[in-house]
Amino acid sequence: THFGYQEVPVEDKARRVADVFHSVAAKYDIMNDLMSGGIHRLWKRLTIEQSGVRRGHRVLDIAGGTGDLTLRFSRLVGPEGEVVLADINDSMLKVGRDKLLDHGATGNIEFVQANAECLPFPDNHFDVITIAFGLRNVTDKDAALRSMTRVLKPGGKVMVLEFSKTDNPALTKLYDFYSFNILPQMGRIIANDAESYRYLAESIRMHPDQETLKQMMETAGLVNCKYQNLTGGIVALHTGIKP
Numbered sequence: 001t002h003f004g005y006q007e008v009p010v011e012d013k014a015r016r017v018a019d020v021f022h023s024v025a026a027k028y029d030i031m032n033d034l035m036s037g038g039i040h041r042l043w044k045r046l047t048i049e050q051s052g053v054r055r056g057h058r059v060l061d062i063a064g065g066t067g068d069l070t071l072r073f074s075r076l077v078g079p080e081g082e083v084v085l086a087d088i089n090d091s092m093l094k095v096g097r098d099k100l101l102d103h104g105a106t107g108n109i110e111f112v113q114a115n116a117e118c119l120p121f122p123d124n125h126f127d128v129i130t131i132a133f134g135l136r137n138v139t140d141k142d143a144a145l146r147s148m149t150r151v152l153k154p155g156g157k158v159m160v161l162e163f164s165k166t167d168n169p170a171l172t173k174l175y176d177f178y179s180f181n182i183l184p185q186m187g188r189i190i191a192n193d194a195e196s197y198r199y200l201a202e203s204i205r206m207h208p209d210q211e212t213l214k215q216m217m218e219t220a221g222l223v224n225c226k227y228q229n230l231t232g233g234i235v236a237l238h239t240g241i242k243p
């Protein structure tokens with residue numbers, strides 16, 4: 001319904017997303033490194049650097065999955081701060097919790113199973129909210145952006161790190177070949193699951209482009225919305241402030 005991006009019926013999409021992440025949870029981190037050639041680490045580092053998160057802050061990492069951002073935030077906010085890792089999928093949450101426990105970093109972290117569309121937190125609660133490679137999996141993205149805005153403090157920042165659109169035709173061609181041919185093959189060989197990785201490629205192609213997402217963030221009530229293209233627009237980092 002939104003901007004013509006609704007590719008499958010609503011419940012079908014939610015079920016498919018659940019199946020995909022239950023299926024990939026155990027191999028999620030290794031696949032991330034392999035499929036992106038490790039570059040996702042740079043995209044995430046940049047997000048952390050630009051977050052402005054500091055000691056004592058309250059941070060929400062929604063669709064936090066295996067907790068890469070949460071781990072770094074938990075070190076930044078220190079014992080006076082708090083990081084909530086929220087995800088709709090209990091398999092991903094479990095892998096995330098185990099990983100963060102292994103890193104000895106759980107004192108200031110809370111794990112919450114939640115849907116981004118209706119966040120179970122009070123109004124005006126968080127200083128910073130991140131959603132990394134999560135928004136494209138959410139069925140009602142406008143509802144998710146509204147919900148994030150509601151739980152953000154005035155002056156707080158939403159950061160959306162997500163696959164986006166390349167503006168270079170040669171890069172787009174190469175990238176399409178990679179996502180629709182090589183990526184599902186890697187999924188088949190390494191995770192024994194080509195279908196999930198085909199879904200991921202499709203969901204990337206269906207996701208709103210930079211300007212559309214910026215518009216959606218403004219419609220949700222955020223101001224000062226802007227984005228930065230990373231790796232030629234394969235990924236974009238959008239930010240917006242709650243007035």
Ligand code: SAM
Binds near residue numbers: 062066138
């Ligand atoms: N943020 C992590 C990262 O960057 O590595 C994980 C990203 S992973 C590609 C996408 C995550 O979004 C999955 O863990 C999935 O369960 C979660 N997700 C999908 N739909 C969601 C929703 N409606 N609400 C909250 N989380 C959702």
